[in-house]
Amino acid sequence: MSALKRGAALIGCIWLLGACSIAEKAIDKPIEQQVMFTGKNMMKYPKLTAREETILDRTTEQYLIYEYQIDKSYNHLRLWVEAYEKGKLADSEVLLLNSEVKGSGTIIMNTIKKAESNAENILSLSVTSGNGSNSSSIRTQLPKMASDPTFTVWKSTIADGENIESEMILGYMIHGYSNETEPHNYEELSENPQKLIEELSANKEVYILKSKFIKK
16 A cells, blocks of 8 residues: 555544544554565554654554555454553454455554543544555544553554465553563564463553454
8 A cells, every 4th residue: 555545544544533632642662574474365564654743743642553465255353442451351342344355455443532631531543455445444442441550551452374365463551560561572472372362461451452354
């Protein structure tokens, strides 16, 4: 996907999500050009232009972004976010987005903070497809932990050569480490999803983004 088309897609996603605030916090930038799949079916972290980074910085608080490319045998994408609290699955679908997809497009998971300083964070998922011909989005309000301090970090986790039809862990958001510091380099566990989830879920609160492409 060209930078021009992706930029238009980003604007479309953000318009759909209703983002209206300017982020004040630093954003973890995606790793550039790391490939998830090879051949016709692939996903990668895009190399964002300065304009795209500006759009995201002004409209989101934090984000994970991916580009995908699929062949004609696939027509559906399922995205969902699982929530874990202190080692236990708290919600298997905090957020769910089913979207018809075609060709190439963009996936974004981000938080949108309201103008009020004490407002809750809004977690959003969005998908563009067919070079911008189709867009879908959904959002939900993140619950705040009652008393524990929050140490938020967003990371992308990708395993090379993974089957595009399999359930994939795209990234995660930790809202409180078990020891107030990140205890592991979770990226090293990207090829072992079960172990990755086990380690991640040990934290106070974690949200895990998953995806699955489905054939016709």
